[in-house]
Amino acid sequence: MERADVAKELGHFLRTRRERLGPEIESGVRRTRGLRREEVAEKAAVSREYYAKLEQGRALNPSSEVLEAVAAALLLSGDEVMYVQDLVARLRGGGVSEGADGAPDRVGARLVEAIRDRPAFVVDQRLDITSWNDMTCELLVDLESLPPHHRNLSWLLFTNPEVRSRCVEWDEAARQNVALLRGGAGRHPDDRRIAHLVDELSVRSSSFARLWASHDVLGRNYGSRIFEHPRAGRFEVHYDALQLPGSYDRHLTVYSAHDSVGERALSLMRSICDARRQDETGPSRTHR
CATH class of the missing domain: 3.30.450.180 (Beta-Lactamase)
Incomplete structure (x- = not known):
């Protein structure tokens, strides 16, 4: 998987996590599904533009500090944080070694x-x-x-x-x-x-x-x-x-x-x- 594809996967994952969060209610009317991007950006103390780049798969080198803040804003579980870390490791050229396919167990x-x-x-x-x-x-x-x-x-x-x-x-x-x-x-x-x-x-x-x-x-x-x-x-x-x-x-x-x-x-x-x-x-x- 190319870096751009990994970044898109990360962005799609962040979007689905944002959309599962409860929406704000105005005058008893459901305003939108989940939180808006700017609301997550504010909670994570990052710019709206950069968070948009993350969800759009255009951020190829996000910092650990930004991802930790975004994870907290999105209320990610421990497993979800590990999933994000795995994707980011691939963005940086690391990740899990595949090993020999079909190796004896x-x-x-x-x-x-x-x-x-x-x-x-x-x-x-x-x-x-x-x-x-x-x-x-x-x-x-x-x-x-x-x-x-x-x-x-x-x-x-x-x-x-x-x-x-x-x-x-x-x-x-x-x-x-x-x-x-x-x-x-x-x-x-x-x-x-x-x-x-x-x-x-x-x-x-x-x-x-x-x-x-x-x-x-x-x-x-x-x-x-x-x-x-x-x-x-x-x-x-x-x-x-x-x-x-x-x-x-x-x-x-x-x-x-x-x-x-x-x-x-x-x-x-x-x-x-x-x-x-x-x-x-x-x-x-x-x-x-």
Whole structure:
């Protein structure tokens, strides 16, 4: 991605953050959607002209002080500030190293192999699933049966009916998923496979296209999910995502039971996996 394109991406992001802020009200009439540029400029103590240049993608070397002030004026979250910092690093010729595409995920494979009693998987900046254990397949879908380019969390969530049916609060999961993918795109603006994935999903799913256009950003996070499993029933799990060591942008996500209902559900799923493994003559279903 050229510097001018990165500057335009930064400008578009700042505009969407400005427009989400509450408008001022005059005589009970909604004056405009979000704040005006001059209002943000005043809050950030920068000139109207320079803030306009930022939103228009014409500022190629914004200072850290200006960006900090703008971030405060726009009430950016920690993840959103990191997204801005990633874009600015690209403007200055830095940023995240891409590493070797398709490099073996040895660290992630070792970790998920050691985790047997709960779903665990590793994703990269594209949300491609690079390693997983058999509990992940039991919870979501049989990843081994899918083409490699479909082993992607965004693709599964927006195009796979089985995954969608098992995710009870799909709307919230979808929103967070797209925000995570946007964060990965910010860290790797030159990743053509992310751009291709976004283009494909935008055509296949109007929900994805709408969420991508919202420009929300989320870093690696933690929280809870509710699943509906055909045999284990409905249960809630916690999830935690941790960055893995090494030069590649990969994160390990592990699901753990929220309560006794979740414990029983995961235990049943473990029994299903063990029974299936006994019927198989092949190696362990941990993949890399």
